[in-house]
Amino acid sequence: MDNIFSIKDLDLYYGNFQALKSISLDIDRNKVTALIGPSGCGKSTFLRCLNRMNDLIENCKIEGKIQYSQMDIQTKSFNVIELRTKVGMVFQKPNPFPMSIYDNVAYGPRCSGIKKKSELDVIVEKALKRAALYEEVSSRLKDNALGLSGGQQQRLCIARAIAMEPDVILMDEPTSALDPIATLKIEELINDLKRNYTIVIVTHNMQQAARISDKTAFFLMGELIEIDSTDKIFTQPKNKKTEDYITGRFG
């Protein structure tokens, strides 16, 4: 067994409201894990725990243990900046910086001290190729990224994450703002990326979860109801609540 994350008895509170209740689960390395469940069940909250993005939210209190590569990431002394380079994130709405395509991808590496143009050129080209965007943009790397289509912008955001050489890429509904063709491109990309990265993806699209993930976790009202291989979850879930959800009886 090769877990990149191991979560034990995780409770999370926003003020007095408990958004995550005693969550325990492991995330397999170099696999795609999908998080599904109705709106408000805690998927994004859980995802943000994995790179401590909830630190940025006032009033948010976390109890329990989150291990990343056997390290306890909840300790005060843990290097959060480094964690976020190793555990990158892509959001629902593509959010390129208002600068050139090249500078978007070079941003992270520059921040971490790489200044030489020849070195940055290699990193940028490689990341754009990995994100299946290079061919479409190679002749206009100096153009503003905001001129790209939504699907291209999202692949640029994936390239931006990849440029930091992460182990894990967290994706929160990365295709919900995209048309079916752009969505398919991202799904193909995810399939390709899992050879080198661990991917945890939140999706409301059950077909998408079924198409791209190896494991699926079903959340309901802050609880993890069930996690299993995606096949099992969609064909013979153990829990009645999971079955009701995937067959569309609620949510």
Ligand SMILES: Nc1ncnc2c1ncn2[C@@H]1O[C@H](COP(=O)(O)OP(=O)(O)OP(=O)(O)O)[C@@H](O)[C@H]1O
């Ligand atoms: N910053 C916050 N402050 C207070 N409550 C919050 C905050 N963020 C989320 N919540 C609450 O925590 C619960 C879980 O929210 P979360 O965003 O994790 O759900 P979700 O499963 O991602 O939903 P969706 O599918 O709609 O994106 C919700 O009840 C939400 O209102």
Ligand SMILES: [Mg+2]
């Ligand atoms: Mg969400």
